Amino acid sequence: MIRFGIIGTNWITDRLIDAARQVDDFALTAVYSRTEEQGKAFQEKHEIPHLYTNLQAFVASTEFDAVYIASPNSLHAEQAILCMNHGKHVLCEKPIASNARELKAMIDAAHRNNVLLMEALKSTLQPNFKSIQDNLHKIGPVRRYFASFCQYSSRYDSYKQGIILNAFNPELSNGSMMDLGIYCIYPMVALFGKPEYVKASGVMLESGVDGEGSILAKYKNMDAVMMHSKITNSYLPSEIQGENGSIIISKISQLTDIEIRYHDGTVEDISLPQVSNTMYYEVQHFIELIQKGELESATNSFANSMIVMEVMDEARRQLGLVYPADLR
Structure with a gap:
């Protein structure tokens, strides 16, 4: 079972959760929101055990192994690197970064921390x-x-x-x-x-x-x-x-x-x-990579994302x- 944390409480996260709960070995255990009110509503909606409104406390949590990031694009690199520096695997919504410079820093962090990083481009x-x-x-x-x-x-x-x-x-x-x-x-x-x-x-x-x-x-x-x-x-x-x-x-x-x-x-x-919710396949692939101990997707690879x-x-x-x- 791979325990997930979530950054982002928008419609795309709703879709991801709906798809992911059809995947074997997926468990949603934590969510981060900047606001208590919005976070609480999202937590109750999806029956998530743990809510964090402090990002540092979230990334330091032992309640999850991997994180799905669906925050605004400009925050992807900073948040992903922070998560990876705390040993979390990262599935980051597309586009994975604002530019190639940010993506290189993310890839370096993945290598440095020996964790999986993958762009959540479903198709x-x-x-x-x-x-x-x-x-x-x-x-x-x-x-x-x-x-x-x-x-x-x-x-x-x-x-x-x-x-x-x-x-x-x-x-x-x-x-x-x-x-x-x-x-x-x-x-x-x-x-x-x-x-x-x-x-x-x-x-x-x-x-x-x-x-x-x-x-x-x-x-x-x-x-x-x-x-x-x-x-x-x-x-x-x-x-x-x-x-x-x-x-x-x-x-x-x-x-x-x-x-x-x-x-x-x-x-x-x-x-x-x-399946009708095709985000299923990115979650399934990501979880399989973690379970196999692989740190890069062959399809949504670092090289492809960089190009x-x-x-x-x-x-x-x-x-x-x-x-x-x-x-x-």
């Missing part, structure tokens, strides 16, 4: 991602990867009324690419490795974050096109185009309904059964998107 750990990997050879030489995740944010209505919520706050290292674009970038890196270069464009909002954007990544014999947005919707599927056919992905963040469409008109469904962060750092540089975390 690459789902059965259907493995199905894509296993069937990729069928479409012949890959020439283009196209991924789109454009989802109008309910918080954008408030933004247009002058209320800047977390999703559009640069102080928290937020914005479209960090929130949604990463779902397009990470599978690309996991499948094809580091691109030779990237070109980025986008729409910057007055708050100082990107509302939407596009990224072109160049590989030796193929290119990748990625679109992300929090201020518009898109209903396009994503696809991997090969010389013999294309893999069609209905939704890049969920990896449901995967099929190959061949040039002769035949269609092959390569979808595999998946993804470097791609986003370069894309932000081209956009002129700077976070306070970049200046620390």
Whole structure:
């Protein structure tokens, strides 16, 4: 049984807990909240034995072995390093850090403390991602990867009324690419490795974050096109185009309904059964790694997370998107 502590009391944590309680050997024993009132409500809602409102007391606790961090992006590195320095394994919500410099410090802390650190990017750990990997050879030489995740944010209505919520706050290292674009970038890196270069464009909002954007990544014999947005919707599927056919992905963040469409008109469904709350797979994988004594995921690896962060750092540089975390 792996005992978990939680940092973050928001909707994504609710989803994680719902998924994790379907995983064998998961136990939720502690939660940290900055406020007693919010923490108490979350504790009662999920029947969590221990509540902490002091971060130092939380990380020093002997009530849990691993921690899931779902605080604002700008706090990920500081909190993860603090937890790892106290011997805790860390599953950190995506994006794992604000920039590559922070991620390097996190990886150093993981090595130094002999603990597991993993980015909680769910899609690459789902059965259907493995199905894509296993069937990729069928479409012949890959020439283009196209991924789109454009989802109008309910918080954008408030933004247009002058209320800047977390999703559009640069102080928290937020914005479209960090929130949604990463779902397009990470599978690309996991499948094809580091691109030779990237070109980025986008729409910057007055708050100082990107509302939407596009990224072109160049590989030796193929290119990748990625679109992300929090201020518009898109209903396009994503696809991997090969010389013999294309893999069609209905939704890049969920990896449901995967099929190959061949040039002769035949269609092959390569979808595999998946649980409805797909965060299940990241928790299952993380727990299995701890139980095996492994300190790094082969899929959501340090190398992959670092390449993804470097791609986003370069894309932000081209956009002129700077976070306070970049200046620390």
